[in-house]
Structures are given as C-alpha cells and as structure tokens.
Amino acid sequence: MEYKMMENSFVTDLEFGQLEVSGNADYGFRPYQLLVSSVAVCSGGVLRKILEKKRLSYKDIRIKADVKRNEAGANEVTDIHLHFTLFDVDASDEKLGKIFELTRKNCPIYQSVKDSIRITETYECMNQSAN
Template sequence: MKFEMTEYGFETETEFGKLEISSNEEKGFRPYQLMVGSIAACTGGVMRKILEKKRMPAQSITIEVKEVVRSQDDASRLEKIHYHITVQADGLTEEKMPKILELTHKNCSMYQSVANCIEIEQTVEILK
C-alpha cells in the first residue's frame, strides 16, 4: 500500500476503491476508527471460521462498538474498546461461548497485536 498526502490527510488506492484517512472525520476515516474497525472485523471473521470448523455455521454476527476510551494526553491513544457481539449459529450455547471467544482471541491477528496495549472488553449475546 502506498499512502499519499492530501489537503486533509492521506489516501491510498485499493482494489476496492480509494481509502481516505484524516483527523477530520468529515474528510475521511479517522485513524482510530480504522484501528477499532480492524479489530472488530478480524474478530468477527475469525469467530465465523471457528464456528464453521465446529460445525455451527453462523447465520449472523454483528459487532457493535459500545465504548472507545482514549487517553487525555496529546497522543489520544486508545486505552479501552468495548465490543458487543451478537451471534446466531445453530448449536451455539452460552456454555460453548467462552471457548469460542478464547480461540477467537488467540487466532485474531489484530486482537493479538494490541492485547497488551489496549483493554478490550467483549460482551456476547446469542440469538436463537
């Protein structure tokens, strides 16, 4: 990927179109939004694969960002993210969910990249 400076931030051309990144959210995605989104999408994708391998294919997975806490220092680094995961999968139960989450965290590269730097809280709701 190659990022070029623009009037409001940076942009890159991907096979899916142009990605614009800016500290002004009216001009593009803010960097922290991309970080939060990357962790959420990676978590969902890995969870989906794990459920498929366990013969509990997901009919739906929704990940809602409930809270993002950023530091008050100049860097405004991410300190905490709370994701609420709603999942519907045949055969999935409350008892099976802790192991599914453990495997998801272990195998999600984005989660592992920030696990010791950002507090990540995940709550789960299973739909029948």
C-alpha cells in the same frame, strides 16, 4: 501500502478501492476508527470461521464496538469493548466461551494490540432471525 498527502488527508489505493484517512471526519476515515474497526472486524471474521469449522449453525453476527480514549494524553485508544450479538447460533454458553478464547488467540489484529489496548468482550445470543 503507499500514502499520498492531500490537502486534508492521506490517500492510498488498495485492492478494494481508495482509502482516505484524515484526523478530521469531514475528509476521511479517522485513524482511531480504522483501528477499532480492524479489531472488531478481524475478531468477527475469525469467530465466523471458527463457527463454520466447528459446523455450528448461525444466522448472523453483529458487533458493537465502544471505544475509550485518553483525552489527558495524546487521545490514544486505551480500551475497546466488543459486544457480539449472535443470531440463532447452535452452541451452549460453555462452547461459546471456548470459541471466544480461540477467536482472541487467532485474531492477528487482537494479538497485535492486546498489550497496549485493553480489549473486553461480551456476547448475547438471540433466538430469532436477524433483521
């Protein structure tokens, strides 16, 4: 990837399109937002893949990410909490616990940051179709 400096951001062209990154949310995605999104979406994608490999049906997956930053330091990300809501998933709590262990183990972004950012997860199952 190559980034070009703009007046208020840096821009790169990727396969999907242009990505504009800035420390100011008025001019692009903020770096910490991309970091947290990478952890959340990578985890969600691996979770989806594992559910499908195990032939466990589900209707939808939603992920809420809460982030804690150290304002006394460099405002670095210290904690990320991911809350997964699985809709109409056909799996027991015991089986889901094992699936989340596999998800953590097989998510490359999680593995890349786990020693420097505390990542916690919770999940809930909703037995109704997603809206």
